[in-house]
Amino acid sequence: MAETSAKKERIIALMHGADKPGIVARISGWIYARGGNIHHADQHHDNENGIFFQRVEWEPAGNVEDEIELFKHIAEGELGMETVISTSSKKPKVAIMVSKFEHCFFDIIMRCRMGELNCEITCVISNHEKLRQMSEMLGLKFYCVPVTKENKEEAEAEQMRILKENGADLIVMARYMQILSPNFLKNCGAPVINIHHSFLPAFAGAKPYHQAYHRGVKIIGATAHYATADLDEGPIIAQDVTTISHRNTVEDLIRKGRELERTVLANAVRWHLQNRILAYKNKTVVFD
Incomplete structure (x- = not known):
């Protein structure tokens, strides 16, 4: 039996940093372009302090470890966001x-x-x-x-x-x-x-x-x-x-x-x- 989507590994990223246009589009577009499937995405703008917060959870199409490293390069390197990443299979x-x-x-x-x-x-x-x-x-x-x-x-x-x-x-x-x-x-x-x-x-x-x-x-x-x-x-x-x-x-x-x-x-x-x-x-x- 083929593995169901619910059982596949998901990546969960929590991000925050200086607010600027295009963050949501860049993140979601990058996941889509790599064949990933977003299961949850939410964001919050702290207008008083100019801080943007986002949580995104997605099912990658390829290798999880490779995807995490590439995502960090986009979120941290390109967008300047502080990022914490986990996976759905991790049991703390x-x-x-x-x-x-x-x-x-x-x-x-x-x-x-x-x-x-x-x-x-x-x-x-x-x-x-x-x-x-x-x-x-x-x-x-x-x-x-x-x-x-x-x-x-x-x-x-x-x-x-x-x-x-x-x-x-x-x-x-x-x-x-x-x-x-x-x-x-x-x-x-x-x-x-x-x-x-x-x-x-x-x-x-x-x-x-x-x-x-x-x-x-x-x-x-x-x-x-x-x-x-x-x-x-x-x-x-x-x-x-x-x-x-x-x-x-x-x-x-x-x-x-x-x-x-x-x-x-x-x-x-x-x-x-x-x-x-x-x-x-x-x-x-x-x-x-």
């Missing part, structure tokens, strides 16, 4: 960092096992033992690295050793309740996505649901963002909210919030794995 390795809360941890694992997230979970790193048994029952390598104020530098060095040993293209903080140091974020070797249990920039830091309850807000939310050295201020990827009322207790807020956290984090991880996110100037462009 994901490391999960978690403390004691299970909801986001289980949700990411189950979505991966069901094929909803195209990734391989390479290891689980925690500062508590609580999720060891469940991780190992699921066949995941589990590492407990206790973290205190006194040993934080040594603990993060051990975590980075584990990440290097197991390989990670993405690190997911599935309610890992420790602040990652600038040194860790600089040297861990992969982007880090965090889920914050609040609609940032409101209620950053600890116990945001308690803060929201005492403030008497009528909506609460969750925010997935790339972790940076500035606590809870990295580029936002996904957010969602739900309504609350004066009748809701702190426990109600926490329950409703955890439902949001699962879906918001899953969306952010999915979009990252699908190469749909371009981050710039502490903002993101997320191509749908």
Whole structure:
């Protein structure tokens, strides 16, 4: 049986750079001229800063590696675009960092096992033992690295050793309740996505649901963002909210919030794995 189009390798390119006429025509025309078939193309113009963003996904007619090198010459050399290129067959390795809360941890694992997230979970790193048994029952390598104020530098060095040993293209903080140091974020070797249990920039830091309850807000939310050295201020990827009322207790807020956290984090991880996110100037462009 002939291989179907859906099973053929696709090239995915994310590009951004100074806006100028003819970029879309040049890219699409080049792919067409080589016999390629575009499956997805989207672009965004930041008129205020004069920046052009594009995501294009296509099925090449010839050798994938050759096509990528030639495309880079056009996008980077001729058009001056910063370019990140991946392929549809790549299955990124994901490391999960978690403390004691299970909801986001289980949700990411189950979505991966069901094929909803195209990734391989390479290891689980925690500062508590609580999720060891469940991780190992699921066949995941589990590492407990206790973290205190006194040993934080040594603990993060051990975590980075584990990440290097197991390989990670993405690190997911599935309610890992420790602040990652600038040194860790600089040297861990992969982007880090965090889920914050609040609609940032409101209620950053600890116990945001308690803060929201005492403030008497009528909506609460969750925010997935790339972790940076500035606590809870990295580029936002996904957010969602739900309504609350004066009748809701702190426990109600926490329950409703955890439902949001699962879906918001899953969306952010999915979009990252699908190469749909371009981050710039502490903002993101997320191509749908």
